[in-house]
Structures are given as structure tokens and as C-alpha cells.
Amino acid sequence: MPRLLVVLAFVGCISVAKSLSPEASEIATKHAIPYQANLRIEVIDSDIRYCAGTLISPNYVLTAANCGDGASKILVDMGVDDVENRQEPTWRTYLGDAFIAHPLYNKSTGYHDIGLIHLFEPAEINDAIQLVTLPDHRYKNLAGKMARISGWGNVNASTDLDHRLLRYADIPIGSHSNCLPQFPYPNFAQLCPAQSDSYFQTYDFGAPLMLKDVQIGIATATSFDNGIETNPQIYTRVDPYLSWIMNNTDVTIEQQKDHRLAVH
Numbered sequence: 001m002p003r004l005l006v007v008l009a010f011v012g013c014i015s016v017a018k019s020l021s022p023e024a025s026e027i028a029t030k031h032a033i034p035y036q037a038n039l040r041i042e043v044i045d046s047d048i049r050y051c052a053g054t055l056i057s058p059n060y061v062l063t064a065a066n067c068g069d070g071a072s073k074i075l076v077d078m079g080v081d082d083v084e085n086r087q088e089p090t091w092r093t094y095l096g097d098a099f100i101a102h103p104l105y106n107k108s109t110g111y112h113d114i115g116l117i118h119l120f121e122p123a124e125i126n127d128a129i130q131l132v133t134l135p136d137h138r139y140k141n142l143a144g145k146m147a148r149i150s151g152w153g154n155v156n157a158s159t160d161l162d163h164r165l166l167r168y169a170d171i172p173i174g175s176h177s178n179c180l181p182q183f184p185y186p187n188f189a190q191l192c193p194a195q196s197d198s199y200f201q202t203y204d205f206g207a208p209l210m211l212k213d214v215q216i217g218i219a220t221a222t223s224f225d226n227g228i229e230t231n232p233q234i235y236t237r238v239d240p241y242l243s244w245i246m247n248n249t250d251v252t253i254e255q256q257k258d259h260r261l262a263v264h
């Protein structure tokens with residue numbers, strides 16, 4: 001019986017909040033998340049794919065590898081608040097001229113779902129466009145911590161301004177058992193949220209998961225309930241890939257003493 005109540009409450013929530021992203025989220029203060037990129041990706045023989053990313057240097061954006069699948073053209077929007085308002089004075093669009101998926105990225109397992117976009121020209125850094133902070137060490141245990149996801153979601157489904165603004169939600173990090181059964185084999189480099197009523201959407205793949213001011217994760221995959229995103233969802237951890245990021249970008253990370261940067 002309690003289970004049925006939960007399901008009904010969820011359905012009721014969906015009818016008003018379908019295109020919000022993440023579900024059960026708050027609207028971010030304008031430009032309070034200045035490192036978040038909106039990605040518009042042209043895919044051969046398909047519709048435009050929306051994804052998210054983060055600016056890690058003026059020349060590179062960090063995102064999910066799956067966002068680059070089949071991409072023929074990548075546009076990176078920075079300084080965005082209302083994703084339908086390109087007249088916004090802070091809005092800048094940059095062309096991505098290379099997509100670097102992790103060499104071990106595996107579409108069927110979802111392992112190593114991490115990618116980089118090189119920008120054709122460097123992004124302007126200003127009040128509305130800034131670099132995200134990456135971890136400087138490996139985390140021993142993230143389970144139990146509260147982290148923050150942000151995204152625009154399926155913005156084009158709505159003309160309602162509330163559905164077009166960048167939103168965020170705080171979610172508790174769980175253990176790998178929280179990924180079951182939809183994601184049966186999460187690996188060391190993946191994070192599973194504990195039960196939460198906040199969800200990112202497929203349009204948020206590549207969005208940052210933040211622990212205070214540090215990006216610890218990348219939204220990469222979701223399960224569905226009647227076509228609607230639901231738990232479990234899964235994130236790629238950033239900390240196991242710091243060497244790979246440094247090797248493939250102009251980013252340098254000062255390694256914290258007494259911590260080893262993983263090689264992967």
C-alpha cells in the first residue's frame with residue numbers, strides 16, 4: 001500500500017513538472033552556475049541532441065562520451081540562463097571542433113562514459129562564464145554525501161519560462177546497490193544516487209554533479225518509467241580520470257599531497 005501511494009504521488013508530480021529538469025528542482029539564481037554549458041549537437045540522420053557540459057579551461061568542455069555519439073556538429077552555449085533566449089547579453093556560442101571520447105568508453109556497459117570537447121576559439125571568461133573546479137585527489141568514499149545536479153532538461157517542450165531556466169537539485173549519493181537492478185554492474189568509476197525524488201533528464205547527460213564547489217560527477221544514464229526518467233540514474237566519477245583529462249587538454253591539476261591520482 002505505501003508503495004502505491006508513492007507511485008500515485010510521483011505520477012501527480014509528473015503531470016505538472018514533466019519538462020522541469022531535474023524533477024523536484026529549484027531555479028538557479030541567474031548565472032550562479034557559470035561553468036555550465038548547454039550543448040546542441042547535430043547528429044547524422046537524427047534530431048538535435050541536447051546535452052550539458054562544464055567549462056574546464058577556456059579551450060575545453062567536459063561532458064559525457066555518449067553525447068558525442070554520431071555527432072556531426074557541436075555548439076557550446078555559455079553564459080546561459082533562459083535556454084530559449086539567445087538575445088541574452090551574456091550568451092556566447094562556441095563551435096566545438098573536436099570530440100574526444102574516453103578510449104575505453106563502452107556504449108553497452110556505460111563504462112568510461114566521459115568525453116571532452118575542444119573549442120574552436122577560447123571561451124571568454126567573465127562574470128557569467130567561468131571555469132569549474134575539478135577534484136585534486138581521489139575520494140575514498142562519497143556515499144552518504146549530498147551533491148548537487150543542475151540542468152535545463154527538455155527545454156524545448158515548453159514555452160513556460162519556468163521550464164527554460166537552469167535548475168538544480170540536491171541528491172544524496174548512495175552505494176552501488178542503489179543502481180540495481182537497471183544498472184547491474186556499476187564499476188569503481190560510477191556513482192549511484194540513493195533514493196531521491198530528483199531526476200536529471202536525457203537532455204542533461206553531461207551535466208555536472210557538484211560536491212560543494214568541486215565537480216565530482218557527470219550525469220550519464222537514466223532508467224525510465226513509462227518513458228519518464230526515474231531512479232536509478234548513474235554518474236561517471238571525475239576523480240579517476242584526472243590524469244586522462246590532463247593528458248588530453250591544457251588543464252593542469254595540482255595534485256593534493258598524500259593522495260594518488262588514479263591512472264585510467
Ligand SMILES: *[C@@H]1O[C@H](CO)[C@@H](O)[C@H](O)[C@H]1NC(C)=O
Pocket residue numbers: 106107108109
Ligand atoms: C563492451 O563491453 C561488452 C561487455 O563487457 C563487451 O562484450 C564488448 O566487447 C565491449 N565493447 C568494446 C567496444 O569494448
Ligand SMILES: *[C@@H]1O[C@H](CO)[C@@H](O)[C@H](O)[C@H]1NC(C)=O
Pocket residue numbers: 083084156
Ligand atoms: C525550439 O524549437 C523551435 C521550433 O522547433 C526552434 O526554432 C528553436 O530553435 C528550438 N530551441 C532551441 C534552443 O533549439
Ligand SMILES: *[C@@H]1O[C@H](CO)[C@@H](O)[C@H](O)[C@H]1NC(C)=O
Pocket residue numbers: 243244247263264
Ligand atoms: C598520461 O600521460 C602519461 C605520460 O605520457 C602516461 O604515462 C599516462 O599513462 C597517461 N595517463 C592516461 C590516463 O592517459
